[in-house]
Amino acid sequence: MPPPGTGPTAIVPPDLLPPGLAVATAVAAEHLRAHGIGPGDRVVIDAPARVRWSVLPHLLAVDRAGAAALVADPGWSDRERAAVLTDTAPSRVLDVSTAGTGSGTSTSTGTSTGTETSTGTSTETSTPARPEPGQPRPTGPRDQLDGTDPFLLPTTSGSTGPPTVLARTRDSWLIGFDVLGPLPGPVLVPGPPSSTLYLFGALHALHHGLRLVTTDRFDPADLPAGGSVHLVPALLSTLLDDRDRHPERPAPAVIVCGGAHVAPALRERCARLLPGTVLIEYYGSAEHSLIALRRDAGPLRAVPGVRLAVHDGVLWVDSPQTVLGRLRDGVLQPIGPGPSTVGDRADLGTDGALTVHGRAATTITSGGTLVAVEEVEQVLRGVPGVADVVVSGTPHPSLGTLVTAVVEATDGVAPSRRALRAAVRTALSPAKRPRRWLLVPALPRLGSGKPARSVIDDALRDGTRGTRPFPEPSGGRP
Incomplete structure (x- = not known):
């Protein structure tokens, strides 16, 4: 033996x-x-x-x-x-x-x-x-x-x-x-x-x-x-x-x-x-x-x-x-x-x-619509200049939760907000599109390399520390 x-x-x-x-x-x-x-x-x-x-x-x-x-x-x-x-x-x-x-x-x-x-x-x-x-x-x-x-x-x-x-x-x-x-x-x-x-x-x-x-x-x-x-x-x-x-x-x-x-x-x-x-x-x-x-x-x-x-x-x-x-x-x-x-x-x-479409635990409700955040993330990861992205929810007085995209830019250079919005307009129904866009220098990560969603969710609830809004495009809102 x-x-x-x-x-x-x-x-x-x-x-x-x-x-x-x-x-x-x-x-x-x-x-x-x-x-x-x-x-x-x-x-x-x-x-x-x-x-x-x-x-x-x-x-x-x-x-x-x-x-x-x-x-x-x-x-x-x-x-x-x-x-x-x-x-x-x-x-x-x-x-x-x-x-x-x-x-x-x-x-x-x-x-x-x-x-x-x-x-x-x-x-x-x-x-x-x-x-x-x-x-x-x-x-x-x-x-x-x-x-x-x-x-x-x-x-x-x-x-x-x-x-x-x-x-x-x-x-x-x-x-x-x-x-x-x-x-x-x-x-x-x-x-x-x-x-x-x-x-x-x-x-x-x-x-x-x-x-x-x-x-x-x-x-x-x-x-x-x-x-x-x-x-x-x-x-x-x-x-x-x-x-x-x-x-x-x-x-x-x-x-x-x-x-x-x-x-x-x-x-x-x-x-x-x-x-x-x-x-x-x-x-x-x-x-x-x-x-x-x-x-x-x-x-x-x-x-x-x-x-x-x-x-x-x-x-x-x-x-x-x-x-x-x-x-x-x-x-x-x-x-x-x-x-x-x-x-x-x-x-x-x-x-x-x-x-x-993603884990049920990563589904948020915005205005009565269930939004699978991984579905939204899939679309945004295909935009040039997006190193990675996490979609979460932030409180909103009428919608309950606002679909929020937290974007890590490639080499610190922000992708075009116009390109991000164009991508979600093409691929997603209106209720699933992010209404709030935030930039981070780097997403917090787990040892596996995956984004630490719970850390990001906590940061958003605590006032979006570590994030900043996307710069407004020249010529006004696209």
């Missing part, structure tokens, strides 16, 4: 790891064994923000041990971190230092690409927090790994509330790796491993034996010629703005875009500026992983094995990629089997084409 984690259920087969990363993972695995970490345990991995990807060999070692890993977000507040640790009830917390073992994987800390960096060793800096005696655990020790054991404890982004700790199986991501399939290498993953979007991209690349390049932030100069890159729509917009200025730079063969919806105007701009690049857009969630894919201009359709249904305007997903459940005070609260929902509003055509 093979040792735990070396069989086909390992998230990355050991023989596919680059030599340096394989050595670092083996060292980390020995460290875990020395501390008694095995199947059924939960391990929280901490790393400083400046070397976030140093968690990688430790995560792979936790997987090899048959345990489940949670990658902590260094951007969490003390309250958020305490809540996550309470729900996780970890067997051990690993503090990854910068004195490394040399992974050999192509990583960097956000300043360059392809740099060989250390991956870090680990120490225990807190007392292991175990459940009380007799408290149930989601799994128990086993002699052989099972693909249905949890290997990862992802947290929701917390964009509309505190993070939730989930329990994900190896099989669920192995299915997703096959659905997405191999990509041209090398693969650039320009974001933190605490975000499942970027962690999925990194493990997917390693699983397929591709050279991996990780950075903590996106710089278009890091793009691998002929390779692939994982982005969110705001970073895709950044890439295209850079392409306008530097058309001579290398172009990726494939862009994988998730985390939010790609506006039609943004897809069209991508096709125009990068005609030889394939754009793969996916819709998913922390709870369901990959739900639907769109390649270039085709429709968004459910991936194989996923069944979709819309009831009362809300999307329900029945998928083998669904998480096992949520952790509350150390106890797993199962989700499945069967359909479940995260509350996204959607339409499903008779031909299977899916249109997602």
